[in-house]
Amino acid sequence: MSSSEVKVLGAWASPFVMRARISLNIKSVDYEFLQENLGSKSELLLKSNPVHKKIPVLIHGDKAISESLVIVQYIDEVWTSSESILPSDPYDRAIARFWAAYLDEKWFPSMSKIARARGEEEKKAAIKLVQEGLVLLEDAYTKCSKGKMFFGGEKIGFLDIALGCFLGWLRVTEKAHKVKLIDEAYSPGLVKWAENFCADAAVKDVMPETDKLYEFSKVLMAKMRAPQKPA
Amino acid sequence: MANEVVLLDAWVSMFGMRARIALAEKCVKYEYVEEDLRNKSPRLLQANPINKKIPVLIHNGKPICESLIIVQYIDEVWTDKPSLLPSDAYQRAQARFWADFIDKKIYDAGRKIWTTKGEEQEAAKKDLIDNLKVLESELGDKPYFGGESFGFLDVALVTYSSWFEAYETVGNFSIEAECPKLIAWVKRCLERESVAKALPESKKVVDFVMGLKQRMGI
Numbered sequence: 309m310s311s312s313e314v315k316v317l318g319a320w321a322s323p324f325v326m327r328a329r330i331s332l333n334i335k336s337v338d339y340e341f342l343q344e345n346l347g348s349k350s351e352l353l354l355k356s357n358p359v360h361k362k363i364p365v366l367i368h369g370d371k372a373i374s375e376s377l378v379i380v381q382y383i384d385e386v387w388t389s390s391e392s393i394l395p396s397d398p399y400d401r402a403i404a405r406f407w408a409a410y411l412d413e414k415w416f417p418s419m420s421k422i423a424r425a426r427g428e429e430e431k432k433a434a435i436k437l438v439q440e441g442l443v444l445l446e447d448a449y450t451k452c453s454k455g456k457m458f459f460g461g462e463k464i465g466f467l468d469i470a471l472g473c474f475l476g477w478l479r480v481t482e483k484a485h486k487v488k489l490i491d492e493a494y495s496p497g498l499v500k501w502a503e504n505f506c507a508d509a510a511v512k513d514v515m516p517e518t519d520k521l522y523e524f525s526k527v528l529m530a531k532m533r534a535p536q537k538p539a
Numbered sequence: 540m541a542n543e544v545v546l547l548d549a550w551v552s553m554f555g556m557r558a559r560i561a562l563a564e565k566c567v568k569y570e571y572v573e574e575d576l577r578n579k580s581p582r583l584l585q586a587n588p589i590n591k592k593i594p595v596l597i598h599n600g601k602p603i604c605e606s607l608i609i610v611q612y613i614d615e616v617w618t619d620k621p622s623l624l625p626s627d628a629y630q631r632a633q634a635r636f637w638a639d640f641i642d643k644k645i646y647d648a649g650r651k652i653w654t655t656k657g658e659e660q661e662a663a664k665k666d667l668i669d670n671l672k673v674l675e676s677e678l679g680d681k682p683y684f685g686g687e688s689f690g691f692l693d694v695a696l697v698t699y700s701s702w703f704e705a706y707e708t709v710g711n712f713s714i715e716a717e718c719p720k721l722i723a724w725v726k727r728c729l730e731r732e733s734v735a736k737a738l739p740e741s742k743k744v745v746d747f748v749m750g751l752k753q754r755m756g757i
Contacts, residue, residue, distance in 0.1 A: 359640060359673070371629050378635045385628040398615040402603045409588060409605055446590065 314339040314369040317353050319346070321524050323416075323473035325364040326514050330469050331380045333510035335387040347531075377408055380469060394466050400452070401466075404459070407448050410468035416474060417440040422481055423529065435487055437495070445471065446495040453497070457504050464508055467505040472505040479518040480525050544569035545597040547583050549576055551665055551747050553646075554606035555594040556698035556737045561610045563733035564689075565617035607638050610694055623691045637677060637684070645699055646668040653709045653748050654757055664710045668717045675721040682727060689693040689731060693724075700725040704741035705748040 314332065316339050318325030332339050344350055356372035357365045366373045366382065373382050384393040395401050398424055418437040425431035452459040452467060457466035482489050490498050506515050516524075546562065546569050547553035554673045562569055574583055574593050586602035596603045596612065603612050614623040625631050648670060652665035674696065678684055684692035703714050703725075715722040728734045 366631075373629070373632045373636070375639055378632050378639065381635065382628055382632040385631065399598075399601055399603070400610055401615065402608050402612040403613070406603075406605055409608070438575050507673045 313369055314396075316340070317341055317342050317344060317350070317356065317365040317367065318363045319344050320516055321476075321521060322363060323477060326473040326476075327376040328364045328366055328379045328383070329471050330464075330473070330510050331383040331513045333514070334393060334464070335383060335390045337383070337387055346527075352456055377405075377412070377470065380466060384466075391463055392465070393460075393469070395460065403448075403452065404465065404467040404470075407445070407452075407459075407467050410444075411474070412468050415445070419474070419477065420479060422485060423525075424532075431485065435485070435489075438481075438489055439491075442490060442495050442498065446498050449497045449501060453501075458501065464505060464510065468505055472502070472511065475502055475506060476516045476518065476521045477525075480522045483518065483522055484525065542568075543597075543599050545572060546570070547572050547574055547586060547595040547597070548593050549574050549605060550739055551696035551744060552593060553702060554592075556701065557694050558594045558596055558609045558613070559605045560694050560698070560733045561613040561623060561713065563736060564623060564694075565613055565620045566612075567617055587721070589710035607635075607642070609697060610691060614691070621688065623685075623694060632687070634690065634692045637674070637692050640670075641674070641695055641699070645674075645696075649699065649702060649706055652706045653752060654755075660710060664706075664712055667706065668712075668714070671714065671718045671721055675718045675731060678720060678724055683724070693728055697725060697728045698738065700728075701738040701744050702748075703740055705745045706731065708745050709752075 314337055316325065316328050316332070318328065318341065320343065329339075329341070340348075342352070344353060349361055352367075353363065353365060354361055354422070356367060357363075360374060362374070364376055364379060366379045368382075368386070373379050380393060385478040395404055413442075415438070418434065418441060421434040422431060422438065425434045448467075449459060453461065454463050459463045459471070464472070478489055490502055492499055505511055541654070544562070544567055546558055548558065550573060559571075560610070572580075572582075574580060576593070579591060583593065583595065584591055586597055587593075587604045590604060592604070594604075594606055594609060596609045598612075603609050609624065614666060625634060645667065648663050650668035652660060652667060655663060681687075683689045684696070700722075707714055729738070
């Protein structure tokens with residue numbers, strides 16, 4: 309299959325886009341990475357995800373698939389000759405899906421609150437929420453990994469991808485606010501897991517460098533804090 | 540080992556209804572437990588400590604939470620009956636995408652209709668109708684969202700229909716007038732025993748919402 313048959317519409321800094329790229333890497337699928345420009349949406353994006361107009365979008369031949377976790381499952385179900393991404397047991401699958409939903413609905417929004425916090429009190433509260441979430445995730449890691457390296461066992465799987473994609477931004481948050489989020493004190497398992505995840509062959513080329521992401525985050529913050537133009 | 544299936548649920552929950560439909564479609568015998576959401580049982584809090592919400596499916600002692608995850612689990616375990624999810628990977632992706640759309644857009648709009656007034660309520664009504672129209676157009680001329688067969692996406696959306704009359708009564712509008720094809724689809728789904736038995740009468744939901752509004756002082 310030529311690489312032009314599979315495209316990912318995305319952006320290097322987006323953790324959600326990274327999920328799609330890691331998954332394609334696990335399956336050794338070549339793809340064309342089409343980057344969107346910050347602040348504008350391409351015709352292709354608007355056409356292939358008219359409902360949400362968001363990245364990532366996976367384009368496979370004439371089909372467009374949106375929503376990062378839907379994309380990861382699609383990739384897993386189409387390219388079946390390689391390593392599985394979802395666990396094989398239905399119960400383990402349900403657990404992996406549950407935690408992935410928790411990440412997107414609760415945990416990642418709580419991390420975004422740190423950057424948007426106004427004043428020390430709000431920031432402290434936001435950080436505490438993220439740390440509490442990480443305690444839950446450490447417990448999930450212990451249960452899912454069953455002594456192995458990853459949530460998925462010997463190899464990275466669905467939940468590793470769902471959480472691991474946020475490591476870049478997590479490190480940026482730690483740097484910007486001088487705080488430790490993934491900490492030896494209450495999440496020693498995750499500390500090691502994070503190192504191993506980032507070193508994985510499917511991950512290392514798509515995980516952005518913390519410094520580059522940090523600089524980018526300053527650009528984003530400036531945009532966010534810019535005074536609104538009068539209507 | 541005996542197959543022990545328990546569903547922690549609440550009769551009025553459109554999320555709980557999804558699990559009920561899926562279990563019925565697969566002819567699974569289970570124990571239904573009605574939770575009092577104002578006084579959650581220790582069993583519920585233990586089974587779902589993270590979100591503390593229903594529905595929770597407990598299969599041989601192991602809890603599964605989140606309605607769409609529960610439906611997929613049921614589909615993957617009880618394979619002797621027809622699949623709820625499509626067999627084609629792309630169709631499956633589409634079903635999952637639209638189920639996610641439903642929970643992101645329909646729930647909030649619906650909730651705002653019965654919890655707000657004036658401009659906010661008007662905006663919520665418009666939002667609900669706009670998003671139902673998007674779904675209606677996705678249905679097209681197919682008998683079900685799944686095509687010829689009733690499936691995952693039908694299960695995901697049809698349960699909201701039990702709340703339509705409540706939204707219409709509070710908001711003083713008609714969903715059928717705006718989305719006739721969707722209501723025709725609802726009626727088609729209600730012909731299935733699994734759906735008819737899982738969904739409460741709309742009138743009961745209306746009374747429930749009115750009671751809730753009174754208690755909440757809104």
